[in-house]
Amino acid sequence: MTIAGVEKSRGTATLYDELGPVREELNKCMKCGNCMAVCPVYLTDKAEAGVARGKIAVAEAVLSGELDIVDPDVVAMLFNCLVCKSCMQNCPTKVNFDRIMLALRAAIVRKKGLHPLKNMIFSLLKQPKLFDAGMKVGAALQGLAFRDDPSKKAISPRSPFAFVGKNYGFDLHRSLPELAPTPFRDWVPEVVKVKDAKTRAAFFTGCSVNYFYPQVGEDVVEVFKENRVQINIPKDQQCCGIAVFVHGDVKTVRELARKNLDAVEKSGAEYLVTACGSCGGAWQHEYSELLGDDPVYGPKAAYWSARTYDISTFLTKVIDYRLPTGKVEAVVTYHDSCHLKKTMKVSQEPRQILMSIPGVKFKEMAKPDACCGSGGSYLLTHYDTSKEIAQRKVADINQTQADQVTTGCPACMMQLLDHVGRFGRGQKIAHYISLLAESYRREKSGGNGNVR
Amino acid sequence: MIDKTIIKELEEIVGPKNVLSRKVDLVTYSYDATSDMPKQAPDIVVLPTTTTEVQRIVNLAQEQGLAIYPRGAGTNLSGGTIPLKKGIVLSFQRMSTIIEVDPDNLTATVQPGVVIQELNNAVAPFGLIYPPDPGTVATATMGGSIAENSGGLRGLKYGVTKHYVMGMEVVLANGDKVRFGGKTVKNVTAYDFANLFVGSEGTLGIVTEITVKLIPSPKYRRSMMCLFKKLEDAGNTVTGIIKSQVIPATLEIMDKMTIETVENYTRIGLPTDVEALLLVEVDGMAEEVVEREAQAVAKVVKENCGELKLAGSDAERDQLWAARRAALPALAQLNPTVVLEDATVPRTRVTDMLLSCQKIAKKYDLKMGTFGHAGDGNLHPTILTDANNKEEMERVHKAVDEIFATALSFGGTLSGEHGIGMAKMRYLGDEIGESGLRMMRSVKEALDPHYLLNPGKMVPAKEA
Ligand SMILES: Cc1cc2nc3c(=O)[nH]c(=O)nc-3n(C[C@H](O)[C@H](O)[C@H](O)COP(=O)(O)OP(=O)(O)OC[C@H]3O[C@@H](n4cnc5c(N)ncnc54)[C@H](O)[C@@H]3O)c2cc1C
Ligand code: SF4
Ligand code: SF4
Numbered sequence: 082m083t084i085a086g087v088e089k090s091r092g093t094a095t096l097y098d099e100l101g102p103v104r105e106e107l108n109k110c111m112k113c114g115n116c117m118a119v120c121p122v123y124l125t126d127k128a129e130a131g132v133a134r135g136k137i138a139v140a141e142a143v144l145s146g147e148l149d150i151v152d153p154d155v156v157a158m159l160f161n162c163l164v165c166k167s168c169m170q171n172c173p174t175k176v177n178f179d180r181i182m183l184a185l186r187a188a189i190v191r192k193k194g195l196h197p198l199k200n201m202i203f204s205l206l207k208q209p210k211l212f213d214a215g216m217k218v219g220a221a222l223q224g225l226a227f228r229d230d231p232s233k234k235a236i237s238p239r240s241p242f243a244f245v246g247k248n249y250g251f252d253l254h255r256s257l258p259e260l261a262p263t264p265f266r267d268w269v270p271e272v273v274k275v276k277d278a279k280t281r282a283a284f285f286t287g288c289s290v291n292y293f294y295p296q297v298g299e300d301v302v303e304v305f306k307e308n309r310v311q312i313n314i315p316k317d318q319q320c321c322g323i324a325v326f327v328h329g330d331v332k333t334v335r336e337l338a339r340k341n342l343d344a345v346e347k348s349g350a351e352y353l354v355t356a357c358g359s360c361g362g363a364w365q366h367e368y369s370e371l372l373g374d375d376p377v378y379g380p381k382a383a384y385w386s387a388r389t390y391d392i393s394t395f396l397t398k399v400i401d402y403r404l405p406t407g408k409v410e411a412v413v414t415y416h417d418s419c420h421l422k423k424t425m426k427v428s429q430e431p432r433q434i435l436m437s438i439p440g441v442k443f444k445e446m447a448k449p450d451a452c453c454g455s456g457g458s459y460l461l462t463h464y465d466t467s468k469e470i471a472q473r474k475v476a477d478i479n480q481t482q483a484d485q486v487t488t489g490c491p492a493c494m495m496q497l498l499d500h501v502g503r504f505g506r507g508q509k510i511a512h513y514i515s516l517l518a519e520s521y522r523r524e525k526s527g528g529n530g531n532v533r
Numbered sequence: 534m535i536d537k538t539i540i541k542e543l544e545e546i547v548g549p550k551n552v553l554s555r556k557v558d559l560v561t562y563s564y565d566a567t568s569d570m571p572k573q574a575p576d577i578v579v580l581p582t583t584t585t586e587v588q589r590i591v592n593l594a595q596e597q598g599l600a601i602y603p604r605g606a607g608t609n610l611s612g613g614t615i616p617l618k619k620g621i622v623l624s625f626q627r628m629s630t631i632i633e634v635d636p637d638n639l640t641a642t643v644q645p646g647v648v649i650q651e652l653n654n655a656v657a658p659f660g661l662i663y664p665p666d667p668g669t670v671a672t673a674t675m676g677g678s679i680a681e682n683s684g685g686l687r688g689l690k691y692g693v694t695k696h697y698v699m700g701m702e703v704v705l706a707n708g709d710k711v712r713f714g715g716k717t718v719k720n721v722t723a724y725d726f727a728n729l730f731v732g733s734e735g736t737l738g739i740v741t742e743i744t745v746k747l748i749p750s751p752k753y754r755r756s757m758m759c760l761f762k763k764l765e766d767a768g769n770t771v772t773g774i775i776k777s778q779v780i781p782a783t784l785e786i787m788d789k790m791t792i793e794t795v796e797n798y799t800r801i802g803l804p805t806d807v808e809a810l811l812l813v814e815v816d817g818m819a820e821e822v823v824e825r826e827a828q829a830v831a832k833v834v835k836e837n838c839g840e841l842k843l844a845g846s847d848a849e850r851d852q853l854w855a856a857r858r859a860a861l862p863a864l865a866q867l868n869p870t871v872v873l874e875d876a877t878v879p880r881t882r883v884t885d886m887l888l889s890c891q892k893i894a895k896k897y898d899l900k901m902g903t904f905g906h907a908g909d910g911n912l913h914p915t916i917l918t919d920a921n922n923k924e925e926m927e928r929v930h931k932a933v934d935e936i937f938a939t940a941l942s943f944g945g946t947l948s949g950e951h952g953i954g955m956a957k958m959r960y961l962g963d964e965i966g967e968s969g970l971r972m973m974r975s976v977k978e979a980l981d982p983h984y985l986l987n988p989g990k991m992v993p994a995k996e997a
Contacts, residue, residue, distance in 0.1 A: 173862025
């Protein structure tokens with residue numbers, strides 16, 4: 082049976098499988114325009130087509146047959162959106178704009194197929210060995226194309242690659258995190274045992290931690306060890322699939338979801354913990370929505386949806402985490418990742434953790450939950466808009482006089498690394514969990530742990 | 534379809550980036566926040582950034598006989614920005630510089646695309662405010678709110694937009710640029726043009742620069758909620774408060790249906806066993822005065838059998854206003870279409886108007902919640918319906934006719950703040966009569982003889 086056949090026989094007809102049901106969501110929009118106050122794309126372009134209200138009008142025109150969904154102008158317009166859900170925070174009638182947008186993008190793919198390049202890349206995701214091999218080759222070759230910047234653990238493009246990549250923002254000032262020579266899951270043991278474990282949790286690393294920020298993975302492990310939680314890092318886990326879902330590839334995300342559900346189930350853990358808002362959001366919401374009607378995976382998705390926590394919530398609400406005593410002198414601000422705050426509703430917990438670290442002075446920035454402009458691949462396809470959005474963010478960061486910017490999502494870390502590099506004052510970028518891990522480490526080294 | 538050469542010329546004037554002509558873009562300028570209105574996409578959207586560009590666009594439109602629809606954020610509630618006869622939508626969203634804040638003269642000068650809240654953010658460091666605050670402060674533009682003469686929650690004490698406009702620069706339909714008024718507190722030179730263009734809904738000229746008055750931010754305030762078992766008691770309280778010579782900054786009312794819906798939506802603990810609720814805020818520069826006013830309000834509430842709850846903290850105050858702000862969204866959740874009116878009556882007739890609204894809802898078997906600025910006599914009867922239900926929409930239209938007729942019979946007006954636009958144009962004669970309509974046309978035709986600016990809005994053209 083083909084995969085397409087599998088989909089049908091399982092009867093998973095959601096608004097990501099047909100466009101009709103999206104009308105109900107569209108009807109909720111009263112065109113009040115409140116979304117304009119917060120939409121990062123609109124605030125940059127100042128054109129109606131940028132904001133949720135305009136996109137909803139276009140969706141209505143598509144449903145009424147006035148516009149064709151595969152008209153290149155319509156496609157371009159629908160992809161000029163970060164799916165950051167900022168509009169939804171300000172929407173009086175609670176329009177689920179993310180569902181509208183993803184349903185439309187899925188409809189584009191159904192009618193037109195995936196762009197061949199996207200198809201190639203997304204298929205790779207489904208073959209973890211190949212994907213993994215590709216990332217490793219990339220890690221080995223990156224020195225050729227990028228110059229190392231040891232001061233920031235980041236790399237900037239080396240010409241002539243900078244020239245070729247200019248349209249994608251790969252100019253000489255661009256900083257990207259370094260691809261890890263060895264991905265995190267390759268060297269971390271699958272089970273990290275602790276004495277007198279309180280409970281067992283699985284850690285879903287996500288691609289960014291695995292390939293770009295293995296350090297964050299290590300810090301998560303450190304924090305778990307210090308809190309006597311046995312942690313399992315399933316080797317079979319794969320990309321969470323959100324990146325392909327936002328491109329309308331419903332088929333691939335469903336496949337990845339099923340494989341991930343199997344992998345985590347096999348771990349025998351009681352909880353699933355994430356350190357990335359997008360991955361955590363997928364587990365809490367998208368998987369159960371996408372697999373809702375699947376008799377086998379639907380219930381599994383629902384089960385894990387209720388047991389998935391961002392690590393900050395896990396530490397503060399599920400287990401009572403041990404307050405750290407190691408001193409970390411730093412002035413710290415915190416950026417609310419869109420997926421963490423707007424999907425997972427996590428915003429107080431990371432702040433609580435940061436403020437519990439001795440030596441940390443916490444400074445709130447203005448509009449901490451304004452989108453940073455990353456949007457996953459949005460920053461590649463719409464670099465100029467993305468950069469302008471980030472520039473506003475960095476201005477707010479600069480105002481705080483903080484020397485460290487923390488956040489809870491590796492995608493935001495990458496975006497901040499690039500733009501704090503351009504517009505900032507040399508602030509360090511870190512996952513908030515790394516500061517907690519650092520504090521625990523310093524306890525052991527008598528306050529003189531490795532300063533990273 | 535618009536001529537390619539016209540697109541080219543417009544691109545030359547404002548740059549290609551500021552001309553939108555693809556169909557997807559045009560669709561997104563075919564509506565505003567008004568429900569139950571026809572949609573119409575323009576031929577082209579132009580986003581100027583300077584007055585000179587606006588003049589050149591107007592000259593070109595005039596030559597080509599193209600209509601121009603000035604547009605701010607498109608949040609008006611009277612169909613004011615829908616490009617009925619196609620032509621050019623002139624969007625001011627990129628013409629949005631705060632030109633000057635002058636704290637010594639208590640003025641600010643802005644381009645029309647500046648969002649009201651942005652102006653307030655810019656003047657806050659000087660301890661100043663720009664008081665007109667429609668529900669859309671965070672999105673609506675200065676140009677749009679001036680063209681609608683928008684009100685807000687503080688209208689009772691601080692007035693509405695027209696009380697703050699000191700001077701303007703306007704581009705007329707013939708391309709002329711005129712400037713009048715300015716930073717002087719007094720000015721009787723020529724006609725009072727500022728007041729002519731305020732509230733003119735883009736039909737007389739295009740506003741390209743505005744100088745407004747600022748005031749010191751009040752330092753103390755007291756907020757309270759008053760609950761009533763009888764609608765009449767709430768109405769009498771409104772007049773009683775004014776009679777006791779207290780002018781609250783805000784004096785808002787919600788009827789039973791609105792209270793229930795808001796409570797359902799927000800769960801902030803509003804009592805649902807009352808007929809009406811008033812939200813009152815007194816403010817000022819001296820604490821004793823504010824305290825005395827709060828006590829005076831409490832006395833009137835007691836005399837009228839009301840129950841009073843004082844907001845003890847900023848958080849409690851925020852909750853009260855969150856409840857008020859939730860009124861429209863909460864009602865809007867219940868049904869696909871919300872028909873929101875803003876008929877306004879003299880303050881002493883607020884109770885009569887509220888009772889009439891309830892009667893009208895019953896008569897036409899409609900779901901209607903009424904809330905609004907009771908202190909201003911400005912009510913928002915809100916009908917919850919479904920535009921796809923033809924039969925019900927007919928009853929809605931009849932009910933709306935009756936609401937307007939009732940308001941007029943009480944010596945009131947069709948619109949307190951949302952404007953006439955295309956939504957209320959056909960009722961205009963009922964209020965101002967044939968002679969009034971003739972004067973409207975004379976003024977319109979003196980400034981815009983060919984009905985180039987926002988045609989089909991506010992001024993009914995003479996039947997040919
Ligand atoms: C949820 C909600 C709550 C609201 N609450 C209130 C309220 O409390 N009080 C209130 O009064 N209104 C309220 N409104 C109505 C609306 O927000 C106001 O009328 C607002 O001031 C309109 O501003 P705008 O920038 O959106 O103007 P637009 O809607 O873009 O335009 C309004 C009118 O102004 C004209 N115009 C725009 N710019 C110019 C210019 N530069 N020169 C000449 N003409 C121009 C347009 O042609 C149009 O006729 C509310 C609307 C909504 C959706
Ligand atoms: S805020 Fe919500 S209801 Fe209002 S225009 Fe935007 S999407 Fe529509
Ligand atoms: S999801 Fe983000 S970018 Fe997209 S319309 Fe909403 S606020 Fe704008």
